[in-house]
Every structure is written in C-alpha cells, then in structure tokens.
Amino acid sequence: MAADPLISLRGVTKTFGEGPTAFQALKGVDIDIMAGDFVAVMGPSGSGKSTTMNILGCLDVPTDGEYLFRGHHVERLTRDQRALLRRRYLGFVFQGFNLLARTTALENVELPLLYRGESKKTRHDMGMAALDKVGLAEWWDHTPAELSGGQQQRVAIARAIVTHPDVLLADEPTGNLDSERSIEIMELLTDLNRQSGITVLMVTHEAEMAGFAHTIIHFKDGLVESVGAGNQSRAGVPA
Amino acid sequence: MLGTTIVLAIREIRRHLLRSFLTILGIVIGVSAVVTMVTLGNGATKAVQESIASLGSNILQIRPGQGFGRGGGGPRPPAFKAADVEAIRSQIAGVKAVAPQAQSSGVAIANAANWSTTINGTTSDFFEAQQWQLSAGRLFTPAEEQAGKAVCVIGSTVQTNLFRGEDPIGQRFRIRDLSCTVIGTLVTRGQSGFGSDQDDVVIMPIKTVQRRFTGNRDINFIMVAVDAAYDTSAVQGEIEKLLRERRKITGGKQDDFNVFDTKQISDTLSGTTQILTGLLGSVAAVSLLVGGIGIMNIMLVSVTERTREIGIRLAIGAVAREVLLQFLVEAVALACLGGLIGLLLALIATFFLAPVLAVPFLFDPQINLLAFVFSAVIGVVFGYFPARRAASLNPIDALRHE
Numbered sequence: 235m236a237a238d239p240l241i242s243l244r245g246v247t248k249t250f251g252e253g254p255t256a257f258q259a260l261k262g263v264d265i266d267i268m269a270g271d272f273v274a275v276m277g278p279s280g281s282g283k284s285t286t287m288n289i290l291g292c293l294d295v296p297t298d299g300e301y302l303f304r305g306h307h308v309e310r311l312t313r314d315q316r317a318l319l320r321r322r323y324l325g326f327v328f329q330g331f332n333l334l335a336r337t338t339a340l341e342n343v344e345l346p347l348l349y350r351g352e353s354k355k356t357r358h359d360m361g362m363a364a365l366d367k368v369g370l371a372e373w374w375d376h377t378p379a380e381l382s383g384g385q386q387q388r389v390a391i392a393r394a395i396v397t398h399p400d401v402l403l404a405d406e407p408t409g410n411l412d413s414e415r416s417i418e419i420m421e422l423l424t425d426l427n428r429q430s431g432i433t434v435l436m437v438t439h440e441a442e443m444a445g446f447a448h449t450i451i452h453f454k455d456g457l458v459e460s461v462g463a464g465n466q467s468r469a470g471v472p473a
Numbered sequence: 474m475l476g477t478t479i480v481l482a483i484r485e486i487r488r489h490l491l492r493s494f495l496t497i498l499g500i501v502i503g504v505s506a507v508v509t510m511v512t513l514g515n516g517a518t519k520a521v522q523e524s525i526a527s528l529g530s531n532i533l534q535i536r537p538g539q540g541f542g543r544g545g546g547g548p549r550p551p552a553f554k555a556a557d558v559e560a561i562r563s564q565i566a567g568v569k570a571v572a573p574q575a576q577s578s579g580v581a582i583a584n585a586a587n588w589s590t591t592i593n594g595t596t597s598d599f600f601e602a603q604q605w606q607l608s609a610g611r612l613f614t615p616a617e618e619q620a621g622k623a624v625c626v627i628g629s630t631v632q633t634n635l636f637r638g639e640d641p642i643g644q645r646f647r648i649r650d651l652s653c654t655v656i657g658t659l660v661t662r663g664q665s666g667f668g669s670d671q672d673d674v675v676i677m678p679i680k681t682v683q684r685r686f687t688g689n690r691d692i693n694f695i696m697v698a699v700d701a702a703y704d705t706s707a708v709q710g711e712i713e714k715l716l717r718e719r720r721k722i723t724g725g726k727q728d729d730f731n732v733f734d735t736k737q738i739s740d741t742l743s744g745t746t747q748i749l750t751g752l753l754g755s756v757a758a759v760s761l762l763v764g765g766i767g768i769m770n771i772m773l774v775s776v777t778e779r780t781r782e783i784g785i786r787l788a789i790g791a792v793a794r795e796v797l798l799q800f801l802v803e804a805v806a807l808a809c810l811g812g813l814i815g816l817l818l819a820l821i822a823t824f825f826l827a828p829v830l831a832v833p834f835l836f837d838p839q840i841n842l843l844a845f846v847f848s849a850v851i852g853v854v855f856g857y858f859p860a861r862r863a864a865s866l867n868p869i870d871a872l873r874h875e
Contacts, residue, residue: 293869313793314792317787317792319790320789320790324790328872332784332872334782336488346790349795393789
C-alpha cells in the first residue's frame with residue numbers, strides 16, 4: 235500500500251507555559267497513521283500521550299512542527315476551522331463518557347447532527363441507526379442516570395460515530411469500566427474499525443486493551459519510544 | 474440553526490424549572506412594576522382630564538392675532554364685530570352659547586373705598602358658557618343688553634373690597650366716568666388655570682363697555698361653549714373656516730385670529746400626571762435592570778456548571794459562535810419568558826388595583842409591547858457576557874472540568 239497516511243505528525247513539539255516554568259510536553263514527535271488502522275497509544279502519565287491525542291483530535295495545536303490530516307495543515311487552521319474539521323471527520327469517546335445529563339440517549343447521539351444542521355427526521359433516523367449499531371436502540375429514551383457505565387460508553391460511541399467520521403479518538407474508553415464491560419467496548423471498537431472502516435486512535439494504559447489494536451505506539455518523556463504491532467496486527471498494515 | 478437553538482434553550486429552561494423561575498423573577502417583577510405603574514398612571518391622567526372637562530369643558534376661546542397676548546410687531550389684527558358673533562351663533566352647529574367680550578379696566582369707587590379692577594363687557598351667555606352661578610341678584614335682561622344700560626354683575630373680590638360686607642345689590646358705584654348699578658353678585662371661582670383672580674371683575678353688558686369705555690364696537694374676545702354632543706375640535710375647525718371667510722383670509726395665508734380650546738389647559742395638567750407616571754415608570758425600570766443582572770448572574774453560574782457540556786459541544790465540532798448563540802438565546806428566552814409573565818401579572822394587578830385607586834382601567838398595548846421588547850433587550854445585553862465566556866472556553870480544559 236503506497237497510499238499517503240491519513241494522519242501525519244512531523245517534528246511536533248508542544249510547550250506549556252513560558253519562561254523558566256515552561257514545560258515541554260512533546261519534544262519532536264513523528265507519527266504516521268494510515269486510514270483504517272486501529273492504534274493504541276500507551277505510556278506513563280506525563281509521557282505526552284494525552285497531549286498528542288489532543289493535537290491529533292484538533293483540540294490543540296502544536297507549538298512547532300506539522301500536523302497533516304488528509305493532506306491539510308491543521309496547525310495553520312483557525313479555532314473555528316478546526317471545529318468544523320472535528321465536526322466533519324472526527325468522533326470523540328472519553329474516559330468519563332461525557333454524556334449530557336438529564337438528556338435521553340437519543341438526544342445525546344443526535345447532538346453532533348444538530349451542529350450539522352440536519353433535519354429533525356434525519357437526526358432521528360441517523361441517531362437510531364447509531365444506537366442500533368451499539369446495541370442500544372431499545373434504550374433510546376433513557377437518560378445517562380438510567381444507564382450502566384458500559385451502556386453510557388456505548389451511547390458515547392454511538393454519538394461519536396453518528397456522523398460517520400473518518401477517525402474515532404478514544405481517550406481511555408475503558409478506564410471507568412470493569413474488565414467484562416471493557417472487553418465488550420473493545421469488541422465494539424474493533425467491529426467499527428473492521429466493518430465501517432473507521433480509523434481508531436485509542437489512549438490506554440492497559441496492555442490487555444492495547445492488545446485489540448493493530449498498532450501500538452509507546453510514549454516516553456515526550457517522545458515516541460517505540461511503534462509495535464498489537465495482537466491483532468495484520469500483514470500489510472504499516473506502522 | 475436558530476430554530477434548533479431555541480428548541481434547545483427551551484429544553485434547558487424546562488430542565489431547571491425552579492431555577493429558571495427564580496432567575497426570571499427580577500424581570501417578572503420589573504416588567505409588571507413598569508407596566509402597572511404606567512397603566513395606572515395613564516388611568517390617573519385620564520381621570521384628571523375627565524374631571525377638568527366636567528368643570529368647564531368644551532369651551533373655545535377666540536382672539537384676534539396668533540397665540541397668547543398681542544405679541545410681535547406689525548399691524549394689530551382687527552378685532553371681531555357683533556356680526557361675527559351672530560354668524561357663529563347662527564351658522565355653526567353644536568354651539569351652545571356665544572359670549573362676545575370687550576375688556577377694559579378702571580378704578581371703581583364706592584363710598585370711601587376704591588378698587589382697581591377689570592371691566593368685562595359681555596352678554597348673559599357668558600355666565601352660561603362659564604357655568605358661573607350668581608350668589609345674589611339677577612343677570613342682565615335682553616333689554617338692558619340691547620340698550621347698554623349702566624348695570625353690572627360683580628365678582629366676589631370686587632364685592633369684598635368695595636362694599637365690605639354691605640349688601641351691594643341695588644347700590645351704585647362709580648367706575649371711571651360711569652355710575653353703575655349692581656344687579657348681581659357672583660359666587661367665588663378662585664384662581665384661573667393661569668393664576669389670575671377670576672373674581673376680580675366687573676361684568677357689564679357689552680354695549681355699555683363699548684360706548685362708555687372702549688369707544689368702539691370692537692369685540693376682542695369671544696367665548697364659545699360647545700354642546701357636549703358635538704366634537705369640540707370639529708366645531709373649532711368650523712369656526713376657523715367661518716372666520717377665515719369673514720375676515721377674507723385666503724389660500725395659505727396665516728390666520729389673524731386664534732381659536733383656542735380650554736382642553737389645552739387640561740392637557741397641561743395631565744402633562745403633569747404624565748411626568749409623574751414617567752418618573753414612577755423609570756423607577757420601576759431600574760428594577761427591570763436589576764432583573765437583568767439577576768439573569769447575568771445565573772447565566773454565569775450556568776456556564777460554570779455546564780463547562781463540561783460546553784467542552785463536549787466544542788469537541789463535537791460546535792464553533793464558538795454556535796456556543797455563544799446557544800447561551801445568548803437561552804438568556805433571551807428566559808428574559809422574554811419573564812417579560813410575558815410580568816405582563817400577565819401587570820394585567821391582573823391593574824385590573825384589580827384600578828377600581829381601588831379610582832382610576833379607569835386602560836390597557837395600553839404600546840407600553841406592554843415596549844416592556845416586552847425591553848426585557849428581550851435586557852436578555853441580550855446581560856446574556857452576552859456569560860455567553861461570550863462560554864464560547865471562549867478551551868475545549869480541553871472544559872472537558873477536564875469537574
């Protein structure tokens with residue numbers, strides 16, 4: 235496969251603060267991620283994996299270096315342009331689920347469609363389809379308080395995929411779940427990656443969860459320490 | 474997008490019913506206070522107008538010249554003649570009484586007293602037009618008017634100063650060169666709307682005044698009482714048209730006379746109550762402003778409380794403007810809701826307060842609309858700052874917010 239990478243970081247650095255208290259979280263990171271990959275990002279806290287994820291998720295910009303997403307220089311985009319890019323291409327899943335309280339599962343899932351200006355009918359249909367994909371169609375009118383942790387994370391995943399994004403960014407998606415639910419979530423992510431072709435980027439500190447990925451990137455002290463294959467790595471998927 | 478934003482805002486308001494209600498309480502009180510004050514004030518103004526109108530209403534005063542007094546330079550406009558009075562009396566519909574007046578002044582002397590006063594020559598129509606009753610004696614007879622007899626009716630001030638407690642009826646006194654018999658006395662009227670003493674007057678038949686004092690047949694003032702069934706301003710217009718014809722004022726030339734409605738005096742007085750209404754209304758408007766600050770307060774709390782939600786929205790791809798709009802619309806929706814409830818309260822309050830305060834109940838759509846629009850504007854003004862704060866949040870920090 236000679237295709238260009240979907241995501242490409244070149245010499246990315248990130249410095250927080252200024253002067254003597256400045257802290258360099260990233261010290262020159264180069265990463266290439268091909269479309270359709272399932273990447274696990276690992277490393278101890280403070281290693282720069284979260285900062286990298288924020289940059290990859292277009293929530294933050296590098297202090298220096300280049301971030302190419304589908305060939306576009308993300309580091310040159312404005313705040314609103316990056317928001318539009320997230321709206322169009324990215325889906326987010328967080329450790330704490332981050333669903334809107336007192337809001338039904340369907341309303342939560344419909345949220346990204348609202349910003350796309352979809353009609354009420356389209357929102358409903360797409361929202362139900364996404365809930366169906368995560369196996370929660372019957373729970374559409376339940377609020378987060380009425381759902382278990384695993385179910386909440388499924389709703390969050392449904393919200394992330396309802397717009398058919400290119401990339402799903404998951405920040406410790408199983409961090410708040412027991413191992414049985416964790417496995418279920420990982421299987422769901424694997425399915426989405428395989429069947430829908432969504433590129434999955436996942437931060438985790440559990441080796442067991444990272445094992446579901448094709449590619450595992452290890453961070454240490456603001457640098458990429460190693461790029462290896464996960465348990466499910468397939469031949470032909472470049473690292 | 475705006476439609477969904479409004480739906481979202483209403484959903485959010487419904488989700489926190491009690492808090493939303495407390496938030497808008499300031500606006501509710503402010504709007505209802507403003508509208509109640511102004512509505513009751515307008516009712517009071519109307520009551521004042523009505524009470525003035527019931528006293529000496531529907532009176533038109535006709536003078537030569539423009540405006541009050543003589544004023545300005547140039548030739549003095551001609552006075553009216555008896556034929557003008559006759560024409561008004563016979564050609565204008567709805568005229569109840571027409572009283573021509575010729576005025577002079579002089580020192581009245583009786584016994585040992587003297588008193589400088591105004592001499593007013595008129596007809597008995599004057600008393601009807603003014604609704605001025607006699608306290609004793611009688612009015613002029615038509616024969617006396619016709620002949621220009623030296624008889625007079627005197628006001629209470631003249632009576633007091635000239636006769637000091639004696640019965641003046643039938644007595645004679647001298648005023649300038651004329652020896653005059655008192656045939657009637659008038660009840661005390663007090664000061665006029667302009668502050669002059671209305672009772673300081675000697676009233677004679679107009680012909681007497683013209684012959685003995687002014688030395689001409691000029692009528693320098695005509696008072697017309699309009700029948701209550703007729704529209705005073707319509708009659709005023711008719712008289713103006715008639716006098717223009719009679720005085721040969723054509724085309725765009727300015728009138729050289731002035732028909733003045735006493736209603737204008739009542740307008741002046743009601744102007745006073747209107748100023749009071751305005752003052753009360755603005756005091757109430759301050760409370761509306763305080764209500765706006767209440768909205769800002771809660772919106773700021775809401776932004777802090779919903780920081781995570783804002784983070785989610787931003788991560789999902791909401792641009793800053795959309796987040797701003799969401800919170801702004803929420804504030805405006807709250808303010809408008811407060812405005813509506815306030816209007817409703819004001820309607821109920823005025824409906825029940827008006828009879829208690831003895832003022833008529835007047836529903837004024839203008840002030841209602843104004844108060845509503847004002848509350849919406851307050852929503853925009855005080856909602857903007859919290860909304861901007863929400864829109865400028867960093868998504869990463871917002872998502873991490875506990």
